[in-house]
Amino acid sequence: MFSEKAHQNLSTATIKKDTNTCFIPLQAIDVRLPEKFNFPFSYEPHPLALIAAEDLQKRIQNELACLHPFGSETEPGIGKMFGVLVVEDENNNLGYLAAFSGKIGDSNFYPGFVPPVFDTLDPDGFYKQEEAETNIINRKIEQLEAAESFKSAFDKLETKRAEAATAIQELKEEIKRQKKLRKQLRVDALATHSPESYRRLDEHLNTESIKWHYSLKETKRKWDDIVAAYEKEAQKYLNEVNDLKSLRKVKSAELQRRLFENYNFLNQYGDAKNLIEIFQITDDLTPPSGAGECAAPKLLQYAWTHGMRPVTMAEFWWGKSPSSEVRKHGYFYPACTGKCKPILVHMLKDVPMEDNPMLINPALGKELPIIWEDDYMLVVNKPAEFLSVPGKTITDSVLTRVKTLYPDASGPLLVHRLDMSTSGLLLIAKYKEIHQHLQAQFIKRRVKKRYVAILKGNFRCKERSGIIDLPLRVDLDDRPRQVVCFDHGKPAQTYWELKHSEGDEHRVYFYPLTGRTHQLRVHAAHPLGLNVPIKGDDLYGIRYDRLYLHAELLEFTHPITRKTITLVAEPEF
Numbered sequence: 001m002f003s004e005k006a007h008q009n010l011s012t013a014t015i016k017k018d019t020n021t022c023f024i025p026l027q028a029i030d031v032r033l034p035e036k037f038n039f040p041f042s043y044e045p046h047p048l049a050l051i052a053a054e055d056l057q058k059r060i061q062n063e064l065a066c067l068h069p070f071g072s073e074t075e076p077g078i079g080k081m082f083g084v085l086v087v088e089d090e091n092n093n094l095g096y097l098a099a100f101s102g103k104i105g106d107s108n109f110y111p112g113f114v115p116p117v118f119d120t121l122d123p124d125g126f127y128k129q130e131e132a133e134t135n136i137i138n139r140k141i142e143q144l145e146a147a148e149s150f151k152s153a154f155d156k157l158e159t160k161r162a163e164a165a166t167a168i169q170e171l172k173e174e175i176k177r178q179k180k181l182r183k184q185l186r187v188d189a190l191a192t193h194s195p196e197s198y199r200r201l202d203e204h205l206n207t208e209s210i211k212w213h214y215s216l217k218e219t220k221r222k223w224d225d226i227v228a229a230y231e232k233e234a235q236k237y238l239n240e241v242n243d244l245k246s247l248r249k250v251k252s253a254e255l256q257r258r259l260f261e262n263y264n265f266l267n268q269y270g271d272a273k274n275l276i277e278i279f280q281i282t283d284d285l286t287p288p289s290g291a292g293e294c295a296a297p298k299l300l301q302y303a304w305t306h307g308m309r310p311v312t313m314a315e316f317w318w319g320k321s322p323s324s325e326v327r328k329h330g331y332f333y334p335a336c337t338g339k340c341k342p343i344l345v346h347m348l349k350d351v352p353m354e355d356n357p358m359l360i361n362p363a364l365g366k367e368l369p370i371i372w373e374d375d376y377m378l379v380v381n382k383p384a385e386f387l388s389v390p391g392k393t394i395t396d397s398v399l400t401r402v403k404t405l406y407p408d409a410s411g412p413l414l415v416h417r418l419d420m421s422t423s424g425l426l427l428i429a430k431y432k433e434i435h436q437h438l439q440a441q442f443i444k445r446r447v448k449k450r451y452v453a454i455l456k457g458n459f460r461c462k463e464r465s466g467i468i469d470l471p472l473r474v475d476l477d478d479r480p481r482q483v484v485c486f487d488h489g490k491p492a493q494t495y496w497e498l499k500h501s502e503g504d505e506h507r508v509y510f511y512p513l514t515g516r517t518h519q520l521r522v523h524a525a526h527p528l529g530l531n532v533p534i535k536g537d538d539l540y541g542i543r544y545d546r547l548y549l550h551a552e553l554l555e556f557t558h559p560i561t562r563k564t565i566t567l568v569a570e571p572e573f
Contacts, residue, residue: 025095036352040335049314052084052096067105070319079319083295087308099295114302137248153234164223263292266304267349288339300347324483326525326540338477381569384546388417411435424551437559450553451510456535465497468523482518492516
């Protein structure tokens with residue numbers, strides 16, 4: 001992928017800008033080029049990418065701040081993801097390309113940034129023209145629904161429905177009253193009437209009952225006819241609106257499919273695939289919203305279109321964090337899995353690439369120490385970067401090793417789990433009945449758990465303890481990342497205590513009151529939480545040698561002896 005000359009080049013941050021092109025030259029002096037392209041879904045930015053990103057960030061501050069309100073932690077605004085792609089051009093010159101996700105200042109174009117894969121904002125393009133036609137339909141629908149005749153027809157209909165309901169209900173009440181009277185007449189007649197006289201009275205009362213029954217049926221029929229006439233009148237207006245809505249639905253579906261067909265992505269062989277082909281779309285499915293608008297596909301599209309060879313890439317967030325996701329100003333992030341992964345798999349086909357770390361067994365060579373055990377259960381001190389249960393591609397885990405150690409054990413074994421990156425105490429039951437008893441303690445929140453973490457950043461919270469209450473759900477476009485969602489998230493609460501601070505590092509105790517995926521990591525990093533990520537958090541903060549989160553205390557009731565078991569494993573940090 002890279003030329004011999006490029007591999008011999010060494011580089012520093014000397015940068016030259018050509019305002020007439022998206023290619024910004026880098027003069028190579030002291031930084032050796034990478035042998036392979038970085039794996040875009042988990043990477044440490046290469047020094048060349050850092051040089052390019054630093055230069056781009058200066059441009060953002062100097063040129064784009066007036067066009068887009070990026071905001072900050074203390075100022076309102078809308079942050080944005082940017083990307084840099086270090087490339088070699090056709091003459092083996094080294095430089096970088098820059099891109100932003102979405103648009104800037106209501107435009108897809110800005111000097112020095114690569115263009116979109118498809119310009120939906122082109123006033124002469126089919127998308128804006130057909131969108132304008134759809135907007136005309138929308139206005140017609142709005143005008144019809146706002147018309148006095150439309151409102152009047154439905155107001156009259158509702159009035160007649162209400163009158164019908166009232167009349168029928170009043171008649172039903174009268175029928176009930178008459179029924180009670182007939183019942184009382186029969187009771188009184190038993191004491192005063194002869195059998196023959198009582199029989200004639202009973203026949204008369206039965207006839208009256210039948211008359212009231214038919215009266216109710218006739219009243220309902222009469223009101224049904226009246227209401228039906230008003231419904232027919234209202235339906236005339238509704239049919240016109242529904243016809244327009246059906247037309248809008250058809251046109252929108254056609255426009256959407258045409259749009260997907262025009263988002264064509266290249267790879268190094270010049271093979272083009274559109275969104276429908278990449279996501280294998282059927283009539284019932286659509287690509288994720290915004291697919292193809294992220295920085296990474298834009299950068300690679302420009303590179304392949306102009307005969308450039310990708311060297312390394314990085315994406316960073318600039319500005320205020322979104323209300324749901326955890327995005328920190330200036331932090332680097334991998335490409336998202338939902339929108340970008342299928343596209344990048346095609347665009348990077350056969351490009352020599354660094355190994356996918358998710359396919360490498362992180363537990364290889366690591367021991368699984370048992371810190372407590374009896375005939376019924378055991379507790380292990382799980383190392384960091386060690387799966388609790390087998391993954392899709394890696395089977396080595398706490399569960400598989402425990403099964404090997406205890407082949408006669410029954411039941412699910414693991415009573416709870418820890419994230420792969422989190423170290424600490426894990427409770428394991430040797431028998432199904434013991435597992436059920438222990439898990440019931442977890443469900444009823446009778447198990448005490450304490451985590452210790454190092455948070456890295458500016459700790460602005462004035463309190464030294466408190467409860468974080470932020471509901472969580474999975475990010476559907478970027479699994480396994482979690483987002484805060486007050487509408488659809490599951491309840492998640494964490495009690496925290498600040499133990500001490502030293503510089504920008506803060507030792508915190510976490511006591512999870514619920515057990516959601518990545519709960520402590522999100523509650524630490526999110527602006528509505530502590531707003532300081534855990535040190536080494538590669539999903540919500542900055543990658544380090546490890547995630548500085550450890551489950552150090554576990555307290556539960558022994559299912560057999562009924563004694564309280566308290567176990568502590570000090571962290572390595």
